Amino acid sequence: MSEFKALLVSEEQGQFTRRVVLRRIDELPAGEVLIRVHWSSLNYKDALSASGNRGVTRHYPHTPGIDAAGVVEASAVPELVPGDEVIVTGYDLGMNTPGGFGQYIRVPAGWVLKRPAGLSLRESMVLGTAGLTAGLCIDKLQRAGLTAGAGPVLVTGATGGVGSIAVAMLAQQGHEVVAMTGKADQADFLRGLGASEVISREEMQSGTGKMLLAERWAAAVDTVGGDILFNVVKSLRYDASVACCGLTAGGQFQASVFPFILRSVNLLGVDSVEQPLVAKASMWDRLSLQWKTDLSRLEREITLDQLSDHIDTILAGSMTGRAVVNLG
Template sequence: MSEFKALVVSEEQGRYVSNVVTRRVEDLPEGEVLIRVKYSSLNFKDALSASGNKGVTRQYPHTPGIDAAGVVESSSVSELKAGDEVIVTGYDLGMNTAGGYGQYIRVPAGWVLKRPDGLTLRESMLLGTAGLTAALCIDKLEQGGMITGQGPILVTGATGGVGSIAVAMLAGLGYEVAAATGKASQADFLKKLGATTIVERSELEAGKEKPLLKERWAGGVDTVGGDILFNVVKSLRYGATVACCGLTAGTGFQGSVLPFILRNVNLMGIDSVEQPLVVKASMWDRLSVQWKTDLSSIEHEVGLDELPQQIETILGGQMVGRVIVNLG
């Protein structure tokens, strides 16, 4: 098969427009592994790429999709053979390399992981970069000494992809979870995922002018950044850690050193894009076995034709849970 369907974003008269078009395999970038994509997922970075954000994607026309799961069609390396089921997340996929919103991708072998036995291709994309990021956050928190029974673990942006998976995973691991959101209507959704407390976003925005706030959280997964992140830092219990992985509330970060030197707290950065493949493999193994979580309640499956509307939804801050893209 030399032709396939792909979502392509083009610049037209100063606007960025998405259309499903026919592409040729021969036009894909160079790489050792050609993969027939079965599933992808929708992430905030994909929406930024689709809307012309030059910090994510420099040249258009372009096919976004930072996640892909599928079957090896051909390979020039011995480690990967035709018929192998594989996962690709991050690196340059969907940024400046044609991504998972096409039925075929061609990528370097160093980006490709064989599917863990405990996950189907579809389940791997229900997780995708969001699940990998949540796992990296929890791993970092546990390295920092977080254990169950110490108190509530706060998750900000809890209805989004990373947030909702983090809530479900933490609850499944036995942690007490406080879910922060600006969507009060989604309280029942978050409680079904395992949250024991719902925190209004406005509550986390209060007191940004103060150097310290009342000790409250035994740990945190922050997906939003900005003033909310530093208010979380100022509210950590002595010795606790927050893992930072998002910026939807802004990239600015202003605060004082007092929480760090008076309460011995930790702020840990999380990047899921350029992690060495061996680290990603370790996280995927955990996600497929001891950290495997039922996420059926947060999924919404769409085809390529429905993606543009879903992209508008996530850009508008209205996305809840995870969108799986079926390229079958």
């Protein structure tokens, strides 16, 4: 097979268009491993790439998709052989390298992980970058001292990919989870994932001008950034931590040193894109075994032809949970 289907984003007269096209394998960039993609997933970064955001993707036409799971078809390295089931997340996949919204990718061997034994290819893409990020956030919080029973753990942006998986994963591990969302109609969805309480975005935006707020959270996973993040920092309990991994509410916030020097709180940055492959492998093993979580409540399966509509949905802020893309 020399041709394959892919979502192609093109710039035409200053406007960005998306359509499913046929591409040739020999059009893919050089790389040590050719992978037939069976599953991908839709992330906010994919939607930015698919709408012409130059901070994510510099050159068009382009195929987004920062996640891919499939089978090795050709390899130039001995540790990966045809038939191996593998996953690729992050690095430059889907940003400036053709990504998982195509039925084939060709990438460096240093980006490729063999599928963890406890997950199917499809399950790995229900998690995808969102699940990997949620896992890294929880791991960092636990390394900073979070234990089950310590008190309420806040998750902001809780209906999104990272947020919804974090809610489910934390609840499964015995934490009291408070979910923050701007979607009041999704409270039952979040409680179904394990949240004991659902609060509004407006509540977390209150008190922006104050240096400190009442101590409330034993820990937090923040997926939105902006002033909401600083309100989270200001309302952490003494010596507590927040893991920061997103910026949908903004890349900047008004800050003061008071929470840090008076309450000894910690702001922990989390990146899943450039994590060393060995660190990714360790987290994927954990996600597939002791941290394996039932995510059936938050996932939906879509096809390549349905992908463009779902990109519009996520850009509009109306997406909940995870969309897993069937490229079969």
